[in-house]
Amino acid sequence: MFFSLATSLMPLMRWIDPEQAHRLSIAALASGLLNPTSSPDDQRLETSFLGLRLPNPIGLAAGFDKNAVAIEGLSRLGFGFLETGSVTPRPQDGNPRPRLFRLTADRAVINRMGFNNAGLDAYVQNLAKRRSTAGLVGANVGINKDGADPLRDYPLLVRAVAPHADYVVINVSSPNTPGLRDLQAEDRLRAILSSIAAAVPTRPPLLVKLAPDLAKEAVARIVETCVDEGVDGLIISNTTITRPASLTSAHASETGGLSGAPLFEPSTDLLRQVARLGRGRLALIGVGGIFSGEDILAKLRAGASAVQLYSSFAYGGPALIPRLKAELLQSLDRHGFANVTAAIGADLR
Numbered sequence: 001m002f003f004s005l006a007t008s009l010m011p012l013m014r015w016i017d018p019e020q021a022h023r024l025s026i027a028a029l030a031s032g033l034l035n036p037t038s039s040p041d042d043q044r045l046e047t048s049f050l051g052l053r054l055p056n057p058i059g060l061a062a063g064f065d066k067n068a069v070a071i072e073g074l075s076r077l078g079f080g081f082l083e084t085g086s087v088t089p090r091p092q093d094g095n096p097r098p099r100l101f102r103l104t105a106d107r108a109v110i111n112r113m114g115f116n117n118a119g120l121d122a123y124v125q126n127l128a129k130r131r132s133t134a135g136l137v138g139a140n141v142g143i144n145k146d147g148a149d150p151l152r153d154y155p156l157l158v159r160a161v162a163p164h165a166d167y168v169v170i171n172v173s174s175p176n177t178p179g180l181r182d183l184q185a186e187d188r189l190r191a192i193l194s195s196i197a198a199a200v201p202t203r204p205p206l207l208v209k210l211a212p213d214l215a216k217e218a219v220a221r222i223v224e225t226c227v228d229e230g231v232d233g234l235i236i237s238n239t240t241i242t243r244p245a246s247l248t249s250a251h252a253s254e255t256g257g258l259s260g261a262p263l264f265e266p267s268t269d270l271l272r273q274v275a276r277l278g279r280g281r282l283a284l285i286g287v288g289g290i291f292s293g294e295d296i297l298a299k300l301r302a303g304a305s306a307v308q309l310y311s312s313f314a315y316g317g318p319a320l321i322p323r324l325k326a327e328l329l330q331s332l333d334r335h336g337f338a339n340v341t342a343a344i345g346a347d348l349r
């Protein structure tokens with residue numbers, strides 16, 4: 001009923017401060033004001049990853065609902081699954097504002113939010129409240145800017161969220177927490193993963209989220225480390241610190257992570273590289289620059305079992321999700337795939 005309200009409201013939000021627009025969207029979703037009930041998905045869209053069944057492969061990426069306050073409202077928009085967080089052990093304010101920038105002409109976003117979130121206790125309380133009707137929900141965890149100890153904090157985070165999440169993501173790739181991406185180095189990653197295995201023997205599937213800016217040689221080492229340490233999957237990718245020469249927006253030189261259309265190619269290239277190296281040993285979620293059904297199909301063909309998006313949702317609002325599903329069905333037809341499952345990894349064969 002409020003769907004048309006939502007779709008007409010969201011574009012207007014483009015003209016107000018982007019962080020304010022985001023805050024209003026979360027408040028509306030949490031209040032149940034944006035309340036469309038999406039119709040059941042076409043069976044051809046069904047996929048599964050790590051033994052979890054998804055009605056469609058389109059997930060909401062981490063960072064939109066950092067505190068897990070809008071799970072019910074978001075799930076009614078028709079996402080196949082949701083990822084909440086990143087949550088850190090203690091609450092933190094994040095970086096000074098402004099810290100979120102629209103690059104409209106580039107269909108991109110730059111953010112340097114810096115893990116602003118209400119902390120683990122509040123997050124776990126919210127996650128525990130979710131109803132079973134909300135579908136699959138992942139928990140993405142990160143560490144505080146100050147006083148962090150990765151070998152203490154990641155196990156503590158995983159243990160706390162594990163009973164309430166369908167999967168858990170170790171975020172070692174956000175560019176806005178100094179030193180965080182260094183945790184992707186083989187020895188440091190191995191130490192974190194084995195500390196989690198020792199502290200949390202029973203847990204839901206564990207994934208690691210990678211940066212798109214890794215050197216080629218580093219990627220192979222990360223893949224083998226993750227396989228060795230019992231990681232179930234990878235999310236590829238987080239935002240990039242690079243700035244393609246094609247950017248035209250005034251905010252292009254702001255510090256932070258770039259997401260949206262300019263991230264599509266580098267993140268899909270990394271996804272394909274990891275899929276080849278992983279040889280089916282790791283489940284993959286493809287994220288970065290998805291704006292169309294063709295974009296989703298490209299990620300599936302490159303080896304992703306499911307995808308996620310953030311920037312296109314920030315620009316397009318709730319109407320985006322039904323549009324992407326319709327486009328994906330058309331793209332499957334056009335390229336001769338019977339369904340989503342048939343397309344997964346097609347470019348690798």
Ligand SMILES: Cc1cc2nc3c(=O)[nH]c(=O)nc-3n(C[C@H](O)[C@H](O)[C@H](O)COP(=O)(O)O)c2cc1C
Pocket residue numbers: 061062063064066085086100109110111113115140171174209237238239259260261263287288289290308309310311312
């Ligand atoms: C404002 C903003 C905040 C984000 N916060 C997080 C976060 O807390 N944790 C995380 O793993 N990724 C975070 N991301 C990255 C997204 O989850 C996603 O990996 C990235 O935006 C690429 O997808 P897109 O091109 O569809 O936006 C954030 C992205 C944006 C734009």
